[in-house]
Amino acid sequence: MRGGAALPHAVLGVAVLAATLVGACADRAEPRFPHRAHLAELDCGAPGKPYCLDCNSCHAVSKSDRAHKLPAAATCARCHGGDTRKVLAVFETKPERASGALRFDHDRHLAMPTVQGQCVPCHAGVVEPRRSTLPPMSQCLSCHEHEEQFRAGVCVPCHVQADMERTVPQTFLRHDQGFVRRHGQLALQEKRVCGSCHAEAQCDGCHDVSQDVGIERRRPDRIEEEFVHRRDFMVRHSIEAEAQPARCARCHTVDTCDSCHVARGVSGNRAGSRSPHPPGWVGTNAGSKSFHGREARRDIVSCASCHEQGPATNCIRCHKVGGFGGNPHPRGWKSGGSESSGMCGYCHG
Amino acid sequence: MKARSTTTVCAALGLILASRRAAAEPATNGKVARPDHFDLSVHGEMYGELFRRALLPGPSGSIVEADTVAPLYEYLSLRAQDIDAPWRPDSVDVELAAWGRAWLGEHETEGPLDGDVQTANVRYRHGPLALRLGRQHAAGGAARYVRFDGVTLAVSLGAGFEAEGYGGFTVLPRWNARPGYHLLGAAADSLLRDPDALPAPERSGYRLAGGRFGWASAQGQWTLSFHEQDEPLGLARRDAGFDGRVFVRDNVTVGAACLLDLDAERVQDARLWVDATPASALDVSVEALHVEPALFLSRQSVLSVFSTDAYEEAGGSGVLRINDHFALEGGGWMELYDEDRRGARGEFGTRMLPGTGKRTVVRLVYARVLAIDNGYHSLRASLSRRIVPALTATVEAYGYLYDDPIRDRATSEIYGGTLSYQATRALSLMWGASLADSPYASLDAQTIVRVAYDFDFSTRRAGR
Numbered sequence: 001m002r003g004g005a006a007l008p009h010a011v012l013g014v015a016v017l018a019a020t021l022v023g024a025c026a027d028r029a030e031p032r033f034p035h036r037a038h039l040a041e042l043d044c045g046a047p048g049k050p051y052c053l054d055c056n057s058c059h060a061v062s063k064s065d066r067a068h069k070l071p072a073a074a075t076c077a078r079c080h081g082g083d084t085r086k087v088l089a090v091f092e093t094k095p096e097r098a099s100g101a102l103r104f105d106h107d108r109h110l111a112m113p114t115v116q117g118q119c120v121p122c123h124a125g126v127v128e129p130r131r132s133t134l135p136p137m138s139q140c141l142s143c144h145e146h147e148e149q150f151r152a153g154v155c156v157p158c159h160v161q162a163d164m165e166r167t168v169p170q171t172f173l174r175h176d177q178g179f180v181r182r183h184g185q186l187a188l189q190e191k192r193v194c195g196s197c198h199a200e201a202q203c204d205g206c207h208d209v210s211q212d213v214g215i216e217r218r219r220p221d222r223i224e225e226e227f228v229h230r231r232d233f234m235v236r237h238s239i240e241a242e243a244q245p246a247r248c249a250r251c252h253t254v255d256t257c258d259s260c261h262v263a264r265g266v267s268g269n270r271a272g273s274r275s276p277h278p279p280g281w282v283g284t285n286a287g288s289k290s291f292h293g294r295e296a297r298r299d300i301v302s303c304a305s306c307h308e309q310g311p312a313t314n315c316i317r318c319h320k321v322g323g324f325g326g327n328p329h330p331r332g333w334k335s336g337g338s339e340s341s342g343m344c345g346y347c348h349g
Numbered sequence: 350m351k352a353r354s355t356t357t358v359c360a361a362l363g364l365i366l367a368s369r370r371a372a373a374e375p376a377t378n379g380k381v382a383r384p385d386h387f388d389l390s391v392h393g394e395m396y397g398e399l400f401r402r403a404l405l406p407g408p409s410g411s412i413v414e415a416d417t418v419a420p421l422y423e424y425l426s427l428r429a430q431d432i433d434a435p436w437r438p439d440s441v442d443v444e445l446a447a448w449g450r451a452w453l454g455e456h457e458t459e460g461p462l463d464g465d466v467q468t469a470n471v472r473y474r475h476g477p478l479a480l481r482l483g484r485q486h487a488a489g490g491a492a493r494y495v496r497f498d499g500v501t502l503a504v505s506l507g508a509g510f511e512a513e514g515y516g517g518f519t520v521l522p523r524w525n526a527r528p529g530y531h532l533l534g535a536a537a538d539s540l541l542r543d544p545d546a547l548p549a550p551e552r553s554g555y556r557l558a559g560g561r562f563g564w565a566s567a568q569g570q571w572t573l574s575f576h577e578q579d580e581p582l583g584l585a586r587r588d589a590g591f592d593g594r595v596f597v598r599d600n601v602t603v604g605a606a607c608l609l610d611l612d613a614e615r616v617q618d619a620r621l622w623v624d625a626t627p628a629s630a631l632d633v634s635v636e637a638l639h640v641e642p643a644l645f646l647s648r649q650s651v652l653s654v655f656s657t658d659a660y661e662e663a664g665g666s667g668v669l670r671i672n673d674h675f676a677l678e679g680g681g682w683m684e685l686y687d688e689d690r691r692g693a694r695g696e697f698g699t700r701m702l703p704g705t706g707k708r709t710v711v712r713l714v715y716a717r718v719l720a721i722d723n724g725y726h727s728l729r730a731s732l733s734r735r736i737v738p739a740l741t742a743t744v745e746a747y748g749y750l751y752d753d754p755i756r757d758r759a760t761s762e763i764y765g766g767t768l769s770y771q772a773t774r775a776l777s778l779m780w781g782a783s784l785a786d787s788p789y790a791s792l793d794a795q796t797i798v799r800v801a802y803d804f805d806f807s808t809r810r811a812g813r
Contacts (some may be wrong), residue, residue: 004673057640084531161388161431176626176632178624200470210465212422218424223731231763236749240718241720242723246640298690301646310651332657336584343651
């Protein structure tokens with residue numbers, strides 16, 4: 001380790017960590033309209049006091065509305081006089097629509113006997129500062145059951161399809177703790193549900209390893225995402241590959257590894273490169289702790305990431321029938337191919 | 350391959366244009382034409398990079414001169430849904446995704462232009478049937494993940510049963526392979542005694558077929574799947590899969606999956622898992638896994654015949670959301686290899702969203718990995734901050750401490766940051782940069798600029 005370089009790097013690391021914590025602590029709440037003060041805490045109704053407000057005093061929603069129908073300045077001015085700049089500035093902060101625009105008929109819902117024109121049962125967040133002013137999807141499904149639509153992956157009657165790709169499920173279909181490990185199975189069993197939000201191209205964004213710029217380089221700003229190959233991947237990849245043999249092979253073919261290793265001169269397929277193997281790796285000393293056969297049995301995929309030259313692989317030179325490397329097939333090995341067909345023929349032919 | 354892709358792309362675009370034209374034309378037979386209600390999303394991203402690089406060491410260990418290169422990338426994806434077919438409304442979907450690259454600097458090892466079509470298919474739905482034609486993928490179960498040019502037919506059989514079959518030509522990594530590179534590196538650099546022993550770069554004979562049959566209900570699901578893939582020399586893999594899960598309670602799911610290599614007659618991958626949400630603020634997941642690595646290689650790989658060893662893995666992870674602004678995450682896994690050798694890994698971290706509106710996101714994660722020959726401690730700190738509604742910055746730092754030095758280096762550090770500007774609803778810009786100091790590069794400096802264009806159109810949205 002180069003001690004001279006370590007100190008400034010450590011200082012830089014501490015500075016980034018400190019900035020992270022300061023940034024977290026320094027955050028202030030975005031301005032939000034004081035609904036509670038207007039709806040629940042206003043000294044009103046008595047003689048000489050202003051009249052009491054309800055939702056309809058300021059908002060006039062109907063099925064033709066796509067937004068939350070903010071009041072005009074004149075509405076505020078009725079009580080606040082002409083100084084409405086501060087109030088109106090709050091309206092610049094729109095509530096976050098996690099599911100995009102929804103097709104919702106306010107008139108019809110407000111007329112229902114169970115709702116009785118009340119807004120707060122659905123929009124309880126307007127008077128509770130820590131909750132969103134918009135109801136979660138579970139609020140909708142407390143009355144509406146959509147089991148069949150869920151099965152069929154039909155979201156369009158309520159959601160706008162074009163918004164679905166940007167929607168992160170919060171209550172239903174939530175991608176929870178086991179999701180990343182489980183998503184392959186879900187893609188098999190819930191194909192239509194997945195397809196209601198995700199295009200196939202989104203799968204390719206991670207799984208298509210032939211694209212030049214991987215998803216991690218294209219999305220370095222997504223610190224929330226659990227990308228496999230984050231920007232620190234290079235410095236840990238050899239240990240990760242050793243810890244979980246075959247994990248790389250679930251997505252990558254072996255030439256994916258070697259095309260990079262060759263380009264960087266760390267592959268046996270590049271003339272002049274250094275051998276990564278320790279002394280005693282090959283030869284007649286099969287009892288050596290570093291003998292290659294033992295490692296090859298444990299993690300043959302790592303071997304293949306450099307030594308996969310088809311019939312020209314150097315394994316064949318020693319392990320073909322009659323070769324001094326002996327029979328390489330371990331106990332339990334089996335293949336339905338004939339000895340003269342395909343790759344088998346290069347050893348057995 | 351190129352002709353197949355081009356045909357599919359042209360057919361897909363033609364269908365969309367025809368649909369748009371049909372929607373715009375008034376009815377001529379006196380009836381009121383029903384407008385075509387469809388959704389169209391288009392996403393484009395352009396990346397520009399500028400860097401110097403050197404392939405070290407060069408042939409026979411020589412030092413090569415550094416190249417200055419400026420690759421320019423364009424990624425484009427398009428998705429149209431619920432297009433009317435002349436005989437059936439809302440029955441056609443179209444997907445297209447492709448990328449292209451141009452080298453604007455010195456380029457001895459790459460061609461000046463490169464690119465690929467990732468997805469290009471048309472889906473037609475008719476009652477319980479769905480037919481997809483073009484470049485697509487099969488995912489999960491025995492297929493694992495594979496892209497192909499071909500056809501998929503899916504049918505919903507009622508009572509929760511579904512079946513699907515697919516077949517076609519395997520998509521090879523590129524239609525425009527890197528000149529001079531063959532299989533594993535440049536043939537001229539190969540240590541092979543006789544490079545001519547390598548077969549000619551054959552790109553035909555890569556075929557695949559498969560299918561699945563499954564059942565689903567509110568209590569659980571199971572799926573049987575089959576996948577066979579051939580290479581020019583013969584069978585690459587022939588696998589059968591089982592995937593099942595049972596919803597034991599509203600908040601507990603138990604699942605199992607097994608992948609069987611039918612040629613080797615051995616279990617390639619088997620897992621048993623439980624996902625639970627014991628409290629609304631707590632997600633827990635535990636899993637046991639059995640893997641035989643050699644079976645992930647093609648049956649035409651010479652190396653696939655050298656091993657039948659497997660390893661076991663068990664562990665779990667969880668997230669505790671203390672409130673809307675603070676969550677703890679953690680997990681630990683143990684691996685048991687042959688000859689009683691062991692490995693382990695674990696991580697623990699926090700995720701903080703102080704304030705309201707998710708303006709700030711902070712992540713701090715510590716991880717520990719113990720592999721057979723080496724291991725590491727790592728610490729990650731990430732901050733994302735929306736400075737003003739249109740401007741967001743992120744900064745990240747990673748530190749690694751290896752148990753055994755790699756190339757005489759015991760530590761690695763990586764620093765990165767981005768600045769993103771949402772110019773309009775459709776247009777966004779991002780600049781990113783990173784610095785790394787590691788055993789693999791004494792200094793790795795990268796920068797990237799992204800211009801992203803996001804366009805969506807919905808006839809339904811316009812009509813509301």
